[in-house]
Amino acid sequence: MTRVGDVLEAIDGRAPFRTAAGWDSVGLQIGDRTSEFSMVAVVHEITGMVAEAILAKQFDLVITYHPLVFRPLRSVTAVPGPEGRSFALAAAGVSVIAVHTNWDAAAGGTADALAEALLVEGAEGFARADSSAGDGVWMGRHGSFAGDTGHFLQVVRQVLEIRPRFAGLRDLSRPRVAVLPGSGGSHVDDAASVGADIYLTGDLSHHQARRALDRGMAVVDAGHGPSERPGVRALYSLLDEIVEAPVDLVGIDDDPWEVQWNG
Numbered sequence: 001m002t003r004v005g006d007v008l009e010a011i012d013g014r015a016p017f018r019t020a021a022g023w024d025s026v027g028l029q030i031g032d033r034t035s036e037f038s039m040v041a042v043v044h045e046i047t048g049m050v051a052e053a054i055l056a057k058q059f060d061l062v063i064t065y066h067p068l069v070f071r072p073l074r075s076v077t078a079v080p081g082p083e084g085r086s087f088a089l090a091a092a093g094v095s096v097i098a099v100h101t102n103w104d105a106a107a108g109g110t111a112d113a114l115a116e117a118l119l120v121e122g123a124e125g126f127a128r129a130d131s132s133a134g135d136g137v138w139m140g141r142h143g144s145f146a147g148d149t150g151h152f153l154q155v156v157r158q159v160l161e162i163r164p165r166f167a168g169l170r171d172l173s174r175p176r177v178a179v180l181p182g183s184g185g186s187h188v189d190d191a192a193s194v195g196a197d198i199y200l201t202g203d204l205s206h207h208q209a210r211r212a213l214d215r216g217m218a219v220v221d222a223g224h225g226p227s228e229r230p231g232v233r234a235l236y237s238l239l240d241e242i243v244e245a246p247v248d249l250v251g252i253d254d255d256p257w258e259v260q261w262n263g
Contacts, residue, residue, distance in 0.1 A: 002245065004061060004095045005033035007040075010242040011063075011099060015106035018133035024101045025067040030086060031095025037061035040247040042236040044228065046096070050252050051085045059248070060094055063239055065110075065232050067098035101129070103235060105137040110181045110231025115141040117159050117230040118152070118200070120177050126194045127180055127187040140180030140187060140201075142194045148173050152198065153220070160226040164200075167209050168218035172197055181227045188212045188219070202227045225255045 008028055011017075020026045041059040043050050045066035054062055068082055068089075076087045089096060103109040115123040125138025145152050149172045156164055177198045178191035184201030185208035191199035192215040199217055202224035212219040236249040 002036045003033070004028065004031055004035045004037060004097070007061065007243060008033065008097060011097065014238060015099060015102045015109055017102050019105050019131045019135065019137050020100060020102040021129045022132045024132070025070050026098045026100050026102055029067060029069045029096045029098050030090050035095055037095065038245055040239055040243055040245055041250045042232070042239050042247060043250045044225065044232045044253050046085055047252070047254050048085065049254050050250060051088060053250055053252055054094060055088065055092055062089070062094060062096045063235065064096060064098050065100060065103065065228060065235060067100055068096055099235060101139065103231065104139050104181060108234060110228055110234070111139060111141045111179070113230035113234040114179045114181045114227060115143060118155055118177070118179060120145060120179060126178060127184065127190040140178055140184065140190070142176065142178035142191070142196055145175050145177045149175055149198070152177065156200065156220060156222060160222055160229065162223055162226045164223070165221040166219065168213045169198070170218065181231055182224055188215070192217050200227070223255070223257065225253060229253070
């Protein structure tokens with residue numbers, strides 16, 4: 001396939017865009033379905049650094065997990081932020097496809113990839129969300145972990161390459177684990193309702209962590225971006241499978257949070 005529309009249809013066959021959450025922005029965000037392309041970049045998010053790399057390497061189709069155009073843009077001009085990045089990519093003839101919560105919910109997508117990476121066995125769906133088509137889809141996964149709590153935390157640190165925040169962890173053998181990539185604080189009660197001993201997600205607030213502890217459940221805050229990285233790697237594998245043109249995973253993942261200060 002050499003046309004943008006062909007890639008859209010292939011992705012739609014594996015992760016239907018209609019299954020994205022109703023508030024989400026997915027699909028073709030910049031470009032023309034009839035445009036041809038020669039090189040594909042798969043990225044986590046189109047930050048300033050990522051946009052520079054895309055333009056420098058002359059990719060002409062980008063598949064991004066985080067949408068570039070999310071909140072309504074009042075203009076598309078050469079300014080900092082999504083407006084300026086959209087302007088620069090459009091001016092260079094780069095097409096952009098966003099794959100977000102439809103990829104979270106899809107078989108083999110972000111939620112499945114996170115559960116698999118963290119060795120969660122017998123994973124089933126939880127945390128129902130209403131899709132843009134009005135259907136219910138599962139955004140998280142829950143299952144059992146064969147080791148103990150300490151082993152699970154070690155896997156999290158090694159696989160996601162982070163030092164996560166956590167609360168309420170206790171020594172358990174074969175804990176029930178629920179995982180939800182990205183920002184899953186609003187689904188604390190959903191995780192508790194499926195009997196999770198440990199809930200791993202990102203962007204947990206003070207009050208959400210307290211809510212989990214009150215429900216007798218431990219929480220692990222792996223960070224928004226790190227919890228999505230296994231899914232981005234799975235997205236790259238999908239594009240490498242369905243596209244004949246060269247596909248590159250742009251590994252720049254400039255998380256806005258820093259873990260130490262060298263001042």
